[in-house]
Amino acid sequence: MTFSEENYLKTIFHLTVLSNSAVSTNAIAEMMETKASSVTDMIKKLAEKDLVNYKKYQGVSLTNKGKLAAKTIVRKHRLWEFFLVEKLDFSWDEVHEVAEQLEHIKSDKLIRELDRFLGFPKQDPHGDPIPDAEGNFTVLNKVLLSDLKKGESGIFVGVKDSSTTFLQFLDKRNIALGSEIKIIEKEPFDQSVLIKINEQELRVSKLISGNIYIKTT
Amino acid sequence: MTFSEENYLKTIFHLTVLSNSAVSTNAIAEMMETKASSVTDMIKKLAEKDLVNYKKYQGVSLTNKGKLAAKTIVRKHRLWEFFLVEKLDFSWDEVHEVAEQLEHIKSDKLIRELDRFLGFPKQDPHGDPIPDAEGNFTVLNKVLLSDLKKGESGIFVGVKDSSTTFLQFLDKRNIALGSEIKIIEKEPFDQSVLIKINEQELRVSKLISGNIYIKTT
DNA sequence: ATATATTTTTAGACTAATCTAAAAATATAT
């Protein structure tokens, strides 16, 4: 499987998780920053290899074979991210680009041994689940900070948007995975919330609270 | 720089070390298991980028820029090999193929941090020197086992041929880097040598002794 | 229901890296 094929599978997988139905050509093109015509070409190739189900104009979905391949790539990506943060002192906003490269390295032994070396981690540095060799993973049951009500609290366990800018925003305010967050007050007008974190009070906008996953305690 | 360009540079580098003069198109083709015409095409591309000196029919050599690029790839290859053996329990005959992939990952921070994480190793698992970030490395002054005379001894510090079969041959006989080896006797007829290693005596052919590097003590 | 807008596919072209076959240059042998 080529790098490009792997990248398409991964993108289709991520889009499927979001939408839970057939994925459109344009959605893939947009997420990959490429053209719809290129997507059509590649989809045909993947369908030929039984990695996706495809009927002209009807969007695309992963076959079981394609799903396992996609999960394997996600597994590799997230294990490498964990490695970079835990062993090589990368910060969580620096890992994505390098993991995008490392995820394509082909060696079953490598990924098996890396997993062992890291102690079989279950979440990557952004709180996303790391699939095991069979593609299975457990999703924490978590809610968005924006869905909590006044007085409720929980542990910060993941981010929805893991863009560099958002992650750096959190770093600047010392909001890290594992922090306890409590809702002090919600402003109905702009839906901003006043939260208590690290013994400090902080007001965050809806855009922020809608990107923070909380495990309620 | 593409993977392919990097592989050509690396090959030219290795061939230059061996021959110490301009490298022929055919030599590159043979080492890379490709066709001379493909080599010519790529050489032109590398010359265009000022990575090699090239005059039609006269062979190629690396420019300073090309030499540094090549050493950087070798540095990455050997650091990853060290990582695989030291941290992921690979054996020295399993690392090459995976390192061939890992050497192409692009991230200065990655390789800098990996080097630090590994404790700035100076030799890879086969005893080959690991260049530093500037491309400098120290070559142990070592001799071939086949050049030692009766009664001389030293430490096994490297292999000349690091093919899987040769490395597995050594493993089978418990001949590992760091072992002390002493020449008990040399047979003039077939140039085989009787050596003492790990308290045992062992007869090895010229083909073997000619692939083992020794640091005399 | 039909016109209009949007999405998707197709047709044809481009680049990088490769190949085969033929031509050109260089090396070798007597």
Add this chain to the structure above:
DNA sequence: ATATATTTTTAGATTAGTCTAAAAATATAT
């Protein structure tokens, strides 16, 4: 020194992945 062999380059084709522009299919709006 010249014929022969070898090496290297060129010319032209192929494949994977991409693109633009146009055509075809589907969705939307009134």
